[in-house]
Amino acid sequence: MTIKQQHEAIQPLDPKRFRQVLGQYPTGVCVITAIQEDNAPAAMVVGSFTSVSLDPPLVAFLPDRASSSWPKIQAAGKFCVNILGADQEDVCRRLASKATDKFIGTVYRLSPLGSPIIEQSVAWIDCDMQAIHEAGDHYIVIGLVHDLEIEQGGLPLVFFQGSYGQFSPLGLATAKERSATSV
Numbered sequence: 050m051t052i053k054q055q056h057e058a059i060q061p062l063d064p065k066r067f068r069q070v071l072g073q074y075p076t077g078v079c080v081i082t083a084i085q086e087d088n089a090p091a092a093m094v095v096g097s098f099t100s101v102s103l104d105p106p107l108v109a110f111l112p113d114r115a116s117s118s119w120p121k122i123q124a125a126g127k128f129c130v131n132i133l134g135a136d137q138e139d140v141c142r143r144l145a146s147k148a149t150d151k152f153i154g155t156v157y158r159l160s161p162l163g164s165p166i167i168e169q170s171v172a173w174i175d176c177d178m179q180a181i182h183e184a185g186d187h188y189i190v191i192g193l194v195h196d197l198e199i200e201q202g203g204l205p206l207v208f209f210q211g212s213y214g215q216f217s218p219l220g221l222a223t224a225k226e227r228s229a230t231s232v
């Protein structure tokens with residue numbers, strides 16, 4: 050039985066409920082960048098980035114089959130993952146749009162492999178595309194890490210229940226609370 054047949058055999062799942070329940074899980078926000086044949090940059094925002102393996106060093110992200118930016122990144126055969134900072138919501142909103150000129154106003158330089166590193170990102174991970182797996186209406190793209198660096202560091206941008214926010218460490222909050230009550 051194929052995955053599609055298995056899915057059809059069980060109760061139909063309400064897509065709204067699927068999104069709502071999965072939205073309870075927070076993600077970081079990354080921009081996947083690449084340079085096209087005409088030297089124009091391509092980019093897509095993803096919340097589906099994850100590390101995969103240390104030896105060999107692999108990472109992954111999941112582009113939608115309907116994405117118009119993914120084929121441009123795929124054609125480059127390599128990509129750079131830019132982890133966005135809490136103060137880069139404007140960069141995120143711009144690059145998540147479908148505008149053809151969405152890179153205007155985004156400052157970048159090229160990574161060792163030649164993909165855009167977005168200025169003031171928290172960190173970047175420079176990859177060669179190692180494998181592309183089909184997964185329903187998405188792909189799972191595996192990258193072999195060639196180089197990586199903390200760029201600006203600091204707090205990452207966080208996406209949760211359809212809104213942007215920033216990470217607040219429980220440890221520090223607890224320490225603050227402790228010092229406020231210990232006098």
Ligand SMILES: Cc1cc2nc3c(=O)[nH]c(=O)nc-3n(C[C@H](O)[C@H](O)[C@H](O)COP(=O)(O)O)c2cc1C
Pocket residue numbers: 078093094095096097098111112113114115116117118119144145146147208
């Ligand atoms: C916070 C956030 C996370 C996203 N995560 C993904 C993702 O993991 N995969 C994906 O294909 N699109 C994701 N998107 C949507 C894309 O960034 C983009 O908006 C969409 O692909 C439309 O643009 P395109 O046609 O140029 O690709 C995300 C958007 C936002 C704002």
